[in-house]
Amino acid sequence: MGSISDRVPATPSKPGTAVFVSGVASMGLEILAGRVVAPQFGSSIYTWGSIIGVFLAALSLGYYVGGKRAAVEATHEQMAVLLAATAGYVAVLIFAGELLLAGAAAFPLPPRYASVPAIVLLFGPPTYLLGFISPYGAELTKKEGIGAASGHVYAVGTVGSIVGAFGTTYFLIPSLSVDLIALVFGASLVVTAAWLLLPSPSRRPAATVAVVTLLLVAAVLAPAVGYSVRGEVVYQTQTPYQELEVIDSGDTRTLYLDGQRHSAMDKDDPTRHVFEYTRYFHVPMLVADDVDRVLFIGGGGFSGPKRFAAEYNATVDVVEIDPEVIDVAKEYFRVEEGDGLNIYNAGGRQYLQDTEKTYDLIVLDAYKRDKVPFQLTTVEFMQLANDRLDEDGVLLANVISARSGPASKFYRAQYKTMNEAFPQVYAFPTAGAASVQNIELMATKGDEQVTEAFLRERNRQRDVGLNLSDEIDNFQRTTDTDGVPVLRDDRAPVDSLLEPMAGQRYVVEQTGDGGNESAAASPSVLRADAARSPAFPG
Template sequence: MGSTRSLESLRLSKPETAVFVSGVASMGLEILAGRMIAPQFGSSIYTWGTIIGVFLAALSYGYHRGGKQAAERATNGRMASVFLLTAAYVAVLVFAGDLLLRSAAGFPLPSRVASLPAVTILFGPPTYLLGYISPYAAELSTKEGVGEASGHVYMLGTVGSIVGAFATTYVLIPSLGIDAIALVFGGLSILAALAVSRPVGRRRATVTGFVALVLVASAATGAAGYSVQGEVVHETQTPYQELQVVDLGGTRTLYLGGQPHSAMDLDDPNRHVFEYTRYFHLPFLFADDPDEIDRVLFIGGGGFTGPKRFANDYDVTVDVAEIDPDVIAAAEEYFGVSESERLNIYNQGGRQFLRETNRTYDLVVLDAYQKDKVPFELTTREFMTLASDRLDDDGILFANVISASSGPASEFYRAQYATVDRVFPQTYSFPTGGAGIVQNIEMVATKSDARVTEAQLRTRNERRDIGIDLSGPVADYADPPRTDDVPVLRDDRAPVDSLLDSMVGYRYVVQESNASDGAGTARPAVRPGGPVPEPRSVPG
């Protein structure tokens, strides 16, 4: 008898089920919002702050409206209707989310709040609807007293949010694409509608069936609007970012977070497709003796263009620290990467790897930055000091920075230069594109007190046989930038998001090579979902 009562106490009533599911759905949609918004607006603290703020505002307004109506209108049937409306809007997200996202990107707002219209349009309505559930459930609760009913509802909603957060983060995102995850929450809302409206009448069944049909049709039809330029051969949501492998015109490109990261010529896999990867060889001109570079560490793998070329072209051992396991898997399956005696791959963050390794390196290549997402822990003076400690006495640091070389969008580059220059005796930079555009800027830092001139690099390029002509990269030798108005980045103060914010709305230009060692031609980077939109502000 006691066990039966215990089981009865664990069984959720209809209002309790509704509250629990609303918590799961609202938190799951919030995490999903980050993945949907990031390719267009980045995943900075401003983007996430906007997402959290919009969700809280929408829920609050839903609580307010639902609370005013609860005393007279709260029924299980109305809660079922809320879930059906939520599922219907999720169908809109699946079918037209990308189109809505791009339309909302055109609002002339300051870059820090540029994502506000998109988040509001895409996720405000379903979150607002879910806000009705808690006051309705509190009104329908069998608990004695307002306090007990309210506390019970808050508890169940919070538990549901916890389940939604962990399930989305650890199960759904690593396993499913964005549309499939949205479909899961739409389906969950339909099941909740059925659960709280039992027994289901003919009219309710008809409406529920129609919403389910619309949801399935939206997923089967595919997203409206722009599509990736090229054939998507692989797509997944990794624990860290959206990943796509796209084939177009004999070139295979790896997109991370909606931005092109690496590319491979399918007919000539060792060719440098993106011009900036040719600059990776510059340290062989900075070294007093290039033959003394025999152990190299790459922090960040991507498509492993640099590591593959180094292991293939030089008598070196290459270690790669790549934090994202799905990036490693994609590189192995689609970019011809395989471990060997000369190439070792470690699924580990770069700073953690440097902190834990007992090896020293002749060259450390930092290639883990993206235009709108930079791990701040890899930018600070403390990290640069750690890298310097892991370099030999004549070791070299190479950093692939994405920023503008001058103008308003150059803040991150100049702050990074100031930080590196605070640790290393000599720092150099090589912009790969024109002035005032967001591009790859290659930085080289040495532990030598003697400064290497552009003329010395030209002479070494002519005399040294390193297997690649670097006359073009050498010609991009730049004067040190102004750094008196930017901070030196530290572990306790690294405002990377603020520095990256100045690049929002600027076109990211990738320099693409014409041949193995030919000159590059500027090509606007194309991201999944179609061409990069024109800047919302004109570079100064």
């Protein structure tokens, strides 16, 4: 029996290194796939289930075919070619990924399965090629016996996958763009391929590695720097929660989260509402009396909080879970703490559970079209929000859904859920009946019902900085909730409720150059006679 130094190699073996790197790349690409397909198909459980299934299927096929060929074809040169070919496909993804993604989206599949063709096309081939590496590595390892060789390879590959999972999640995605992360994986594959060919590289494998290296460099350098079809890219990053972009188009600066427009700012008039739906945030000011404390759950570009802080004599607290969103809002959207605007980096539900504050108005603006934190949708959360509101407090939830048809399930379920925690719930759709849109749900704690006539009278009486006549036109006192569930902590099927919206156009209407907004620049105060007016007429 030899010493430990005799049994443990001084440097990693070439096959073991190739297996390790392939594990890093395969798991890293799997996590990256979620960021690549999310702008087109969302990041629901169906998208992630499809990603996991496609990667497992491609790896399994690669293991099977590679295992059959390993005894005849397994050499360092052949492994180098496989790694280089995988890196070459990564270069294609960097250069033409959006084009491939758009083409695959044309397949006429139900929304639940719509992402599968794109995932197969974009990530099936490179994952299949990486599947060859493990059986080739087992064939080339110096371990004695099939069991020892396969066990060694499985262990090394799994460790590589662990490194790829944690490294991509905690280091690469928060620091680099999607293209640069793909470049990291491509470069690691190319470097490993080159090492496998040393010290005496054969001509054809060496030429393959050289060509792929050039392709990777060209793919990264090819796109026009700082430009997209949506405008000039001012800032772009991957956060632990989402892809984030700040894009300028003319006088408008827009915040994109996971490829979807989230907030916008007029660079010449930073507190003007650019998106029509943000004007509805002011409707509760017609209902609640003496609004001194306002809470926004979800910051984004801080369109609502900025306007509230500028317009009203009220303390505005904002809770935003993504610290990068807060930093971007301060740097690019002219958000400044102080003067009644306070920002907290926390989850919305966590904040409400921990705070002892109560509010006159809570605006829930943390939902996306395709990714909704279910813990902010349930009846338990709505009851918590109710507890943090004063006696005449109001909750306004910005829901993205259709107002009718199959794509309205989430909106109607959210309405039904809020109605379990609040005596009165009202809806304000912001676009046409058939389109996916922002629908504002307003809940009040009192037994008195708000009417359209009451809102119009308050709109005439009160100076809230906006003429809300057009918004009041969309007032709905009731909503059909048949066939949808009440969302609860132990069962909130948000993903299945959002599914019918997949592939549908999301309409976000923009205001005109000022719309019906008041020209007053100084903060306004609710008129005393309006604040003392009677409660809601029946």
